[in-house]
Amino acid sequence: MSFLSATPIDLAALIARIESPSYGGVASFLGQVRDHHDGRTVRRLEYSAYGPMAEAECARIVAEAEARWSVRVALEHRVGALEIGDVAVAVAAAGAHRDEAFAACRFVIEEVKRRVPIWKKEFYQDGAMQWVDPARVANEVTHS
Amino acid sequence: MPAPTTQIVNVRVLLFASYADRLGLASVRVALPAVATVADALEHVRSLPGGEQIPPRPLCAVNLAHAGLDTRLVEGDEVALLPPLAGG
Numbered sequence: 001m002s003f004l005s006a007t008p009i010d011l012a013a014l015i016a017r018i019e020s021p022s023y024g025g026v027a028s029f030l031g032q033v034r035d036h037h038d039g040r041t042v043r044r045l046e047y048s049a050y051g052p053m054a055e056a057e058c059a060r061i062v063a064e065a066e067a068r069w070s071v072r073v074a075l076e077h078r079v080g081a082l083e084i085g086d087v088a089v090a091v092a093a094a095g096a097h098r099d100e101a102f103a104a105c106r107f108v109i110e111e112v113k114r115r116v117p118i119w120k121k122e123f124y125q126d127g128a129m130q131w132v133d134p135a136r137v138a139n140e141v142t143h144s
Numbered sequence: 145m146p147a148p149t150t151q152i153v154n155v156r157v158l159l160f161a162s163y164a165d166r167l168g169l170a171s172v173r174v175a176l177p178a179v180a181t182v183a184d185a186l187e188h189v190r191s192l193p194g195g196e197q198i199p200p201r202p203l204c205a206v207n208l209a210h211a212g213l214d215t216r217l218v219e220g221d222e223v224a225l226l227p228p229l230a231g232g
Contacts, residue, residue, distance in 0.1 A: 031232050047231070048160070048161060049231075050158065050160055050205075050224055050226070052208055053205055053208040053209070053224065054231075056208045056209070057208075057209075057210075077231055077232075088232070089231065089232050109232060112231055112232050113229070113231060113232035114229070115210065115229070116229065116231045116232075117160065117205070117224070117226050117229060117231075118229060118230065118231030118232075119160060119161035119162075119227060119229070119230050119231075120230040120231070121161070131161050131162040131165070131227065131230070132230045133162075133227070133228040133230070134228060134229075134230055135228055136228075
């Protein structure tokens with residue numbers, strides 16, 4: 001099972017992988033490409049990853065969630081070129097009840113953002129582009 | 145304590161995203177003294193042209209897992225210098 005995908009993410013297919021008659025709650029999260037960042041208009045973006053480590057780190061995060069709560073988790077993150085509105089990341093967590101499903105889903109997306117080696121290059125309306133550093137608001141900008 | 149040896153440790157350092165752009169390189173082979181850490185590999189990369197733009201304490205990984213600067217390196221290790229993560 002690969003956590004990185006070069007093709008569009010299908011949430012229904014993701015949920016189908018983890019559903020079971022014993023699970024009464026399924027929580028999901030979709031991260032989508034925004035059309036603005038730091039006051040600028042974003043035209044498109046590209047995700048790149050340290051593939052082998054990203055796969056390993058996603059597997060560790062899913063395993064941690066499944067050990068901590070009685071859930072099954074599915075996770076997929078896009079790489080490559082994305083357009084505005086495209087789904088960049090999807091998480092689904094299924095459990096007997098909603099509490100563990102919500103908690104596991106939230107845990108997984110937060111850990112993905114914190115730990116998985118993926119980078120985002122934004123291309124702006126004015127032709128500039130930059131690698132996004134979530135910790136910085138005003139970043140260096142290079143013109144293409 | 146055994147006498148110091150002249151052994152060296154060969155590691156590969158991978159660069160990504162903004163760091164790869166700044167050095168114009170995706171990977172660097174580095175030969176280090178036998179008792180070496182991630183910090184030593186980092187110091188070497190930061191001494192290359194463009195390397196000074198990598199911060200003194202970046203996120204690092206060894207063999208596909210996050211690792212601190214004080215992590216000891218052995219022959220064949222794959223070190224990665226990770227710019228600020230932006231997934232999700």
